[in-house]
Amino acid sequence: MNRTYPYAETYGVVRGMPSQGRSRQSIVDELTEIAATEDTRWESGRCSGTMYCGDHDHYAFMAQVYERFAHVNILQRDMCPSATRFEGEIIAMTLDMLHADTDADLDSEAVGMITTGGSGSILHAVLAYREQARTESDITRPNFVKPETAHVAFDKACHLLGVEIRQVGVDPVTTKVDPAEMDAAIDDDTIAMVGSACNYGYGTIDPIEQLGQIALDRGIGLHVDGCLGGFILPWGEQLGYDIPPFDFRVPGVTTVSADTHKYGYGFKGTSVLTFRDKSLRNGQYFYMTDWTGGKYASPGIEGSRSGGLLAATWAAMVSLGRDGYMGYARKIFETAFVMQDAVKSHPELRIIGDPTFCFSFTSDEFNIYHVNDSLSTNGWRLNGQQYPDAIHMAVTRPQIRPGLVEQWADDLGEAVAYAHRHAGEKPLSGAIYGGVEGGPTVESDEFIRVVMADMMDRQQALPPL
Ligand SMILES: Cc1ncc(COP(=O)(O)O)c(C=O)c1O
Incomplete structure (x- = not known):
């Protein structure tokens, strides 16, 4: 296969809008062939990560559910109250797994939001901390501290949101960050820091309990990046593996990301960002009340979103338990x-x-x-x-x-x-x-x-x- 122009030799190239449409069957046949070819690569079991589930029956089940809601725009909830059920219950299941306190009084209730993936959750976490600092402090040049092993999505989020990123080196043997060095990197303009559970590169877990104490002492947020580990480490801990608490049981942890599209075994395109306090999440909601198109509000960066992914993710979670x-x-x-x-x-x-x-x-x-x-x-x-x-x-x-x-x-x-x-x-x-x-x-x-x-x-x- 020509890797630069894949499938050009077999199926030709669409260079502009076709003047006439093609038969649906020929399209489905062509794509079935392509998908089957590409699936053989990971079906061998020899690929790291990426195909977290790999079970075609589970995919077919989720596709069945997806199909029923794929066309729905969940921005318009009057037409799809089901999205509120899916979203609320996906968040509730994730908060439960991460030991969040959902019984607190309304203002300090743990909550969440669903994003498009790990990078989306990280972006919204940094946004939430930046907005909190804007409204609750006089920080004008915010910075965010990360162990260098924390995912590059933090650097990207800070780049996009105008936040300075400060990297702290890790121990080359343990790959863990020294809490004292994280502490030293924090100053009056620090809005939050991150610890990974676990990091992408080495699969190791930062000393979350110590970072939580520092976050409390310094009055900053602590995000735990559980994008990779969030949906598997909790079970590993219960199975008796040496996995220290990294979630809302740890004082000082203010947000945790956990990707439903990784070890949650959902389709690609969803992650859950959880917050210890509702006010932190709500501070990054966007409102424009005087636009000619009408009064506008959205919970995150996206506008229209498909109901299909929410439904499929919900179905994956309740089918597995x-x-x-x-x-x-x-x-x-x-x-x-x-x-x-x-x-x-x-x-x-x-x-x-x-x-x-x-x-x-x-x-x-x-x-x-x-x-x-x-x-x-x-x-x-x-x-x-x-x-x-x-x-x-x-x-x-x-x-x-x-x-x-x-x-x-x-x-x-x-x-x-x-x-x-x-x-x-x-x-x-x-x-x-x-x-x-x-x-x-x-x-x-x-x-x-x-x-x-x-x-x-x-x-x-x-x-x-
Ligand atoms: C620890 C960690 N954080 C964040 C991400 C980013 O996730 P995504 O690729 O879904 O944006 C990854 C991806 O592998 C990851 O391993």
């Missing part, structure tokens, strides 16, 4: 530790920090991207990282099938041998977020930006005539 989530979590944790044992069996490889379901490893003896190159040849798709170069595996349901961990151990052994043989050569893969294609990142930052801009342009381009 605690039992369902716990059952899958048990298998995911078990699989992740067996996969980690395979890594530990090679003295040349080193697991970074003390992870659980998502783990990262490097090598002090050879370039880890050689290991990745060999794993890729065997169909594996891990995620690349840098500083240090490392590759990570977020274990998901496609990996829990029988036989997969044995294949992992075999292919990893082959990959280590390959890395020894190719030591000193330039590997083919490198640290590109969400994957490892794209070559090693030894070039200058400016050069990488040009290459990445070109990559994004090409993702939206047509083949030349």
Whole structure:
């Protein structure tokens, strides 16, 4: 397949609005073929993260529900009161899982909002803290403090919202941030900080309890990024794994994000941002009461939204319940530790920090991207990282099938041998977020930006005539 212009050779290219429509059946047939081809990649069970559920029956069930509400615009609640039920109950289930106090008096009641994904929840959290600072303090140049391992979405949110981001280095061995260093980065203009449970890169959990104490002492907010871990760590804790409390049980935690579209097993496009206090959420509502188009209010950045995703997410959650989530979590944790044992069996490889379901490893003896190159040849798709170069595996349901961990151990052994043989050569893969294609990142930052801009342009381009 031509990766620059995918499917152009097989199905042609639509260069402008077709003068006549096509038959629905031919469209469905074509897309069924494409989807089936693309699904085979992750159905092998060899892809890190991304396909958290991977169960076609569950997808078909959610699609059935989605279909009934996809056309509904939930901005117009008089026409779809069901959206209020879905939204309210998704938030309630998430708050319950995160041990929020929903029985408090109305002003300090824990609440939530549904966003379009992890980055959306992070963006709205930063927005809420910025608006709170605007109305309740005289901060004019707000800053937000993050351990460098916290997701890049915080940097993006701060960039978009005009908030300074302050990064604090982490311990290279544990990958955890030192609370005293976070404290030192806070000043009178700090609106909030973040701790991850867990972070994307290493799957490790920041010292949330200590950060919560600092947040209380310094009078700032503490967001816990549970985008990745929010829907799996709670079950891991109940299963007895070493997972410290990271949610609303911890004093000082003011917001938590948890992605329904990751380990919540919903369709892509939803996440829940939860707030200890209603006033923090409500402070970022947008109102314009004197617009010619009518008095306007919206709870978040989006205007119109589809009811389909809400309905499908709700259906996913109530169809699984605690039992369902716990059952899958048990298998995911078990699989992740067996996969980690395979890594530990090679003295040349080193697991970074003390992870659980998502783990990262490097090598002090050879370039880890050689290991990745060999794993890729065997169909594996891990995620690349840098500083240090490392590759990570977020274990998901496609990996829990029988036989997969044995294949992992075999292919990893082959990959280590390959890395020894190719030591000193330039590997083919490198640290590109969400994957490892794209070559090693030894070039200058400016050069990488040009290459990445070109990559994004090409993702939206047509083949030349
Ligand atoms: C810890 C963490 N936070 C935030 C995000 C961003 O989530 P999204 O890609 O849904 O915007 C991710 C994505 O993997 C993540 O792992």
